[in-house]
Amino acid sequence: MATVIPPPSKRQKKEAQKIQEVDLIPADLPNVLIKFQASDTGESIGGSIRVPGGITEKQLEELLNQLHGESDEPVPYTFALLNKSSADEKDADAKLIDIRDNIYTSILKPGIKTTEDFLTLVYTPRAVFKVKAITRSNAAIAGHGSTILCCQFAPNDSSRMCSGAGDSTARVWDCNTQTPLYTLSGHSNWVLCVAYSPCGTMIATGSMDNSVRLWEADTGKPMGKALTGHSKWVSSLTWEPLHLVKSGQKPRLASSSKDSTIKVWDTTSRVCLLTMSGHTNAVSCVKWSGSNIIYSASHDKSIKAWDISAQGKCIQTLKSHAHWVNHLALSTDYVLRRGGFDHTSSRTSTRSVNMDDLRAKALEQYEKVAKINGVISERLVTASDDFTMYFWEPLKSSKPVCRMTGHQKLVNHVSFSPDGRYVVSSSFDNSIKVWDGLKGVFVGTLRGHVAPVYQTAWSADNRLLVSCSKDTTLKVWDIRTRKLSVDLPGHADEVYAVDWSMDGKRVASGGKDKMIRLWSH
Amino acid sequence: MPQNEYIEQHIKQHGRRLDHEERKRKREAREGHRISKDAQNLTGWRGKQFAKKRYSEKVAMKKKIKAHQESKVNGPSTPKQDEGEALPTYLLDRQTNNTAKAISSSIKQKRLEKADKFSVPLPKVRGISEEEMFKVIKTGKSKTKSWKRMITKHTFVGEGFTRRPVKMERIIRPSALRQKKANVTHPELKVTVFLPILGVKKNPQSPMYTQLGVLTKGTIIEVNVSELGLVTAGGKVVWGKYAQITNEPDRDGCVNAVLLV
Numbered sequence: 001m002a003t004v005i006p007p008p009s010k011r012q013k014k015e016a017q018k019i020q021e022v023d024l025i026p027a028d029l030p031n032v033l034i035k036f037q038a039s040d041t042g043e044s045i046g047g048s049i050r051v052p053g054g055i056t057e058k059q060l061e062e063l064l065n066q067l068h069g070e071s072d073e074p075v076p077y078t079f080a081l082l083n084k085s086s087a088d089e090k091d092a093d094a095k096l097i098d099i100r101d102n103i104y105t106s107i108l109k110p111g112i113k114t115t116e117d118f119l120t121l122v123y124t125p126r127a128v129f130k131v132k133a134i135t136r137s138n139a140a141i142a143g144h145g146s147t148i149l150c151c152q153f154a155p156n157d158s159s160r161m162c163s164g165a166g167d168s169t170a171r172v173w174d175c176n177t178q179t180p181l182y183t184l185s186g187h188s189n190w191v192l193c194v195a196y197s198p199c200g201t202m203i204a205t206g207s208m209d210n211s212v213r214l215w216e217a218d219t220g221k222p223m224g225k226a227l228t229g230h231s232k233w234v235s236s237l238t239w240e241p242l243h244l245v246k247s248g249q250k251p252r253l254a255s256s257s258k259d260s261t262i263k264v265w266d267t268t269s270r271v272c273l274l275t276m277s278g279h280t281n282a283v284s285c286v287k288w289s290g291s292n293i294i295y296s297a298s299h300d301k302s303i304k305a306w307d308i309s310a311q312g313k314c315i316q317t318l319k320s321h322a323h324w325v326n327h328l329a330l331s332t333d334y335v336l337r338r339g340g341f342d343h344t345s346s347r348t349s350t351r352s353v354n355m356d357d358l359r360a361k362a363l364e365q366y367e368k369v370a371k372i373n374g375v376i377s378e379r380l381v382t383a384s385d386d387f388t389m390y391f392w393e394p395l396k397s398s399k400p401v402c403r404m405t406g407h408q409k410l411v412n413h414v415s416f417s418p419d420g421r422y423v424v425s426s427s428f429d430n431s432i433k434v435w436d437g438l439k440g441v442f443v444g445t446l447r448g449h450v451a452p453v454y455q456t457a458w459s460a461d462n463r464l465l466v467s468c469s470k471d472t473t474l475k476v477w478d479i480r481t482r483k484l485s486v487d488l489p490g491h492a493d494e495v496y497a498v499d500w501s502m503d504g505k506r507v508a509s510g511g512k513d514k515m516i517r518l519w520s521h
Numbered sequence: 522m523p524q525n526e527y528i529e530q531h532i533k534q535h536g537r538r539l540d541h542e543e544r545k546r547k548r549e550a551r552e553g554h555r556i557s558k559d560a561q562n563l564t565g566w567r568g569k570q571f572a573k574k575r576y577s578e579k580v581a582m583k584k585k586i587k588a589h590q591e592s593k594v595n596g597p598s599t600p601k602q603d604e605g606e607a608l609p610t611y612l613l614d615r616q617t618n619n620t621a622k623a624i625s626s627s628i629k630q631k632r633l634e635k636a637d638k639f640s641v642p643l644p645k646v647r648g649i650s651e652e653e654m655f656k657v658i659k660t661g662k663s664k665t666k667s668w669k670r671m672i673t674k675h676t677f678v679g680e681g682f683t684r685r686p687v688k689m690e691r692i693i694r695p696s697a698l699r700q701k702k703a704n705v706t707h708p709e710l711k712v713t714v715f716l717p718i719l720g721v722k723k724n725p726q727s728p729m730y731t732q733l734g735v736l737t738k739g740t741i742i743e744v745n746v747s748e749l750g751l752v753t754a755g756g757k758v759v760w761g762k763y764a765q766i767t768n769e770p771d772r773d774g775c776v777n778a779v780l781l782v
Binding site: 146147149150165166167190192193233235236258282284299324326327412413449450451454469470471472473487489496497 | 606607608609610611613614752753755756757758
């Protein structure tokens with residue numbers, strides 16, 4: 001007997017009866033005057049141009065590429081309308097309205113501007129490559145004897161991934177063959193954090209046994225004994241950005257601990273160079289910015305900035321939060337992490353690259369992301385237990401730029417998109433919120449998880465986001481449409497850690513079910 | 522000061538007797554002798570109690586000595602054994618309510634072990650005769666008709682149940698014997714939660730009893746576990762789970778059940 005499709009429900013019938021709106025551009029739409037403005041430098045190109053009111057994004061892209069003289073190798077762009085509330089040139093609270101399909105449907109039809117107005121379109125180059133959304137689980141690799149607490153891909157090679165677990169070991173995996181490569185054993189308690197150095201040669205692991213260990217990434221061999229000095233467990237690790245490393249030296253490492261100190265280690269002589277103790281409670285997160293400042297978030301409700309070029313002097317204390325600060329994100333996090341490598345270097349051996357070239361490339365990439373209107377501006381977002389986040393520009397002022405409210409439970413994790421245009425925050429209220437990365441304005445909410453969201457990871461092309469949650473699933477989100485792209489069940493228990501490889505080919509996740517899962521398109 | 526603390530009051534007013542400290546010291550010095558005497562002489566229940574106490578003290582002492590010895594060496598030599606309670610840094614300082622999570626993970630563990638799916642905690646039950654289950658109710662003007670029955674056991678009737686007209690109602694389920702919730706125990710965690718009953722899945726006595734929702738020992742019921750916050754592998758919230766009744770509700774006046782995992 002053939003399967004009979006159930007009759008449509010009442011709601012479906014009602015929906016079908018409604019008059020459907022058709023997005024038709026009226027034929028008599030007059031032309032509009034527009035001006036192109038670059039989002040990073042603020043320069044405008046081509047003066048004012050008269051274009052048809054129904055011009056699409058694709059056509060705008062073509063036009064702009066012609067103005068740049070790059071019609072044979074076109075660069076994809078996104079466009080947004082600069083909506084100023086006053087005619088003042090230096091209007092601080094100008095809003096950006098994304099152009100989705102064409103000018104008519106996104107600007108003229110909602111009545112934001114009329115055809116009489118002069119439109120300033122801000123353009124941002126999109127990544128020239130595209131990461132495909134991951135859709136399936138390639139492999140579930142057993143190996144760890146306990147809960148997996150953290151995982152990270154190597155910056156130089158998307159087949160290398162390192163994970164730390166509760167069985168006191170970290171493991172390096174070969175993701176091409178989906179097999180374990182090295183077991184990094186030496187810690188005597190849970191491995192809480194792992195970090196690849198931006199040059200891809202070293203792995204640092206921080207543990208519950210109060211020590212930090214260094215390993216060679218290529219061979220999995222320990223580099224000497226443990227770095228001891230902390231009196232409580234190590235909560236986070238960060239490497240010195242590659243462009244700040246002097247020629248012929250190795251990048252330094254900073255570690256934060258529950259004992260409320262931050263220590264900077266020399267990885268060659270393996271001694272503690274600086275100890276920064278200014279916090280009065282556990283330090284939850286530490287980040288080394290590209291302007292040689294270490295930012296640390298603490299459970300004592302404050303964020304401190306330490307100038308490493310001035311021997312670790314505390315230059316700023318940012319106080320606004322009303323409860324623990326859980327996490328902080330820099331707008332340049334992603335570019336600093338990947339060092340001089342990029343999406344094409346999916347199989348680079350660290351021996352074959354020249355460190356000086358890499359350093360020069362790292363600086364170039366860093367400046368590309370960090371510079372806005374020609375000035376280096378690193379933005380900082382901090383997530384807290386008081387359900388809010390603050391948006392800071394610490395290089396300009398110690399007052400927050402804005403307060404980002406909306407979550408209904410504590411915010412656990414924040415991350416900037418690789419180009420710094422968006423911020424996403426994951427919260428224990430089961431939602432992920434997307435915010436503007438330049439101003440901190442609320443953009444949208446991604447709902448779908450049924451339990452607290454622990455972490456998120458960006459794809460290298462800024463288009464996709466993957467989140468892991470207590471509800472045992474991973475979810476891939478499309479940032480442009482702000483919709484769920486793919487739902488990825490597979491883990492048998494809570495997922496604690498997720499990471500997207502630098503070339504966007506695969507995602508790794510691990511959690512309470514002791515399995516490393518690899519996902520790909 | 523409370524009325525009954527007259528000894529303390531007396532001590533405050535008059536002090537202790539002059540040789541108090543010395544007597545105390547001597548008593549403490551003889552403590553070993555007293556324990557030794559007790560260990561040799563106590564018999565029966567007191568002897569058992571004494572031995573138990575002595576044993577636990579010795580275990581605690583040995584543990585302490587071992588801990589001291591380990592702390593003297595430079596760090597523990599072997600990695601700490603982890604019993605699956607490792608937590609990422611962002612959850613370390615939080616008090617997480619772990620009960621529901623533990624339930625869910627142990628359920629999954631159980632499934633992994635491929636335990637017999639159809640075995641239940643109580644495989645056999647006592648047969649219940651129809652005479653015991655039903656009470657005959659005499660009806661009619663001169664109480665000559667006897668086609669009406671009343672169930673003498675506890676029952677579960679669903680939400681929004683209305684009785685049939687008196688003329689038609691052949692089987693009465695007394696409202697005083699209706700149950701809506703059950704004390705459900707998780708067998709591995711030994712946690713008991715008071716959960717709403719969703720339905721009666723199987724009464725081993727007879728399919729008719731299943732239909733009537735009779736709750737007897739061994740009956741499989743479905744309970745609402747949504748408040749425990751379990752999730753499936755697909756990331757959906759688990760709603761109903763089966764449980765088996767372990768007591769005879771008509772004797773205890775409540776329903777106790779054990780969760781089938």
